[in-house]
Amino acid sequence: MIVDEQHDLQKAKESVYILQRDSCTNIKSVGKPVTHNARQYTYGAWMKDPPGIMGTETIFVMESFYSKNVLEEFENMDMFKAGVTRETYKLPYNWNGTGTVVYGPYLYYRYN
DSSP states (O other), X not given: OHHXXXXXXXXXXXXXXXXXXXXXXXXXXXXXXXXXXXXXXXXXXXXXXXXXXXXXXXXXXXXXXXXXXXXXXXXXXXXXXHTOOSEEEEEEEEEESSOOEEETTEEEOOBO
């Protein structure tokens, strides 16, 4: 019985690998970088809410990668490029790192 289970598990792993391999394509070219906005700090995060609960075009920005506690919200890419914030949030803790995520009405970040 264990041999059959191991065989079935191996077949499942192989089929998943084939699906992943078949769904990928090769990169054909890479163009020049496009600057959407320039900020004071080189590091930071800008992101969108994947489910779109906070707006499908809404962009959130956290400038720098440590010791800041401000999250900026922009209505869309044009407002982000123009530097026109819709809302500014003061967070209860300073963040640390760039692995910040907005998901729905929640902000996940590492604080120090």
